[in-house]
């Protein structure tokens with residue numbers, strides 16, 4: 001009886017010990033995890049996501065969650081009879097649409113994730129970029145075909161104040177951030193801006209001096225020749241990514257721009273991974289077999305193969 005128990009216990013012990021080098025490497029490090037609305041496929045996956053984040057927390061890392069909710073916003077707008085329109089990969093956000101965006105992100109998606117994380121203890125605290133000046137923005141006007149286009153209340157981040165998030169981390173909490181920004185513009189008090197969640201996550205990762213930015217989405221990573229091939233680029237440097245950027249299309253643009261911003265501003269690695277794979281975060285952090293696309297800074301070629 002006792003030898004049978006030993007046989008089943010040993011492989012488990014091996015798995016735990018295999019994770020030791022990664023536990024040592026990542027101990028105390030901040031990791032910003034962006035959970036995309038398209039990766040929130042079903043209840044089991046969302047629960048597995050919460051388990052992974054809580055695991056990281058108890059393993060000595062400092063996870064910060066930034067969540068999206070694009071499909072959920074589109075569904076809610078639809079119910080309100082508002083048609084969703086995207087320009088340059090960003091939602092055209094009227095005043096009425098902004099109320100819905102805020103309600104869905106802060107009142108629905110964020111609350112759900114906070115609830116799932118807190119099944120494991122008093123850990124998660126939700127906030128939006130409005131809280132404690134965490135994210136400040138001004139009006140963003142993308143350039144399309146050489147002209148500046150008005151897309152309503154979409155914000156361009158001008159400032160990040162990491163104070164509230166750092167206080168939560170120091171208190172052993174898991175911050176869960178919705179990508180809504182306060183307005184910096186004088187005379188514009190009370191206004192808020194809709195910010196793409198990838199962009200918000202990348203800006204927060206850089207400002208927090210995070211070790212890793214991890215972006216969970218609904219594809220395996222950055223495809224080399226999307227949509228013609230499903231060959232995933234496993235690793236690329238900031239300069240290689242910069243060259244690729246003009247060829248990318250909508251959903252990937254803010255993601256890869258965010259990864260570039262992060263690694264050019266002190267983040268050691270930025271990864272785009274498949275959030276539809278259960279426990280993808282653990283695979284990415286605690287094994288050598290990274291499952292998605294990893295972006296690294298140019299000047300650190302010695303980090304090749306690092307996970």
Ligand SMILES: Nc1ncnc2c1ncn2[C@@H]1O[C@H](COP(=O)(O)OP(=O)(O)O)[C@@H](O)[C@H]1O
Pocket residue numbers: 035036037038039068069070198216217218219221222223224225226248249250251252
């Ligand atoms: N080169 C590419 N590689 C992978 N996906 C791409 C690429 N170019 C565009 N995409 C699209 O980007 C989508 C992911 O972005 P998005 O829909 O904004 O997801 P999320 O809600 O996770 O932020 C993919 O589902 C795919 O349709």
Ligand SMILES: CC(=O)N[C@@H](CCC(=O)OP(=O)(O)O)C(=O)O
Pocket residue numbers: 035036037038067068069070071073089090091101154155179194195196197198
């Ligand atoms: C300006 C802008 O486009 N904001 C996004 C914010 C949510 C988001 O980015 O969600 P995903 O990560 O799921 O795409 C939107 O309104 O859809």
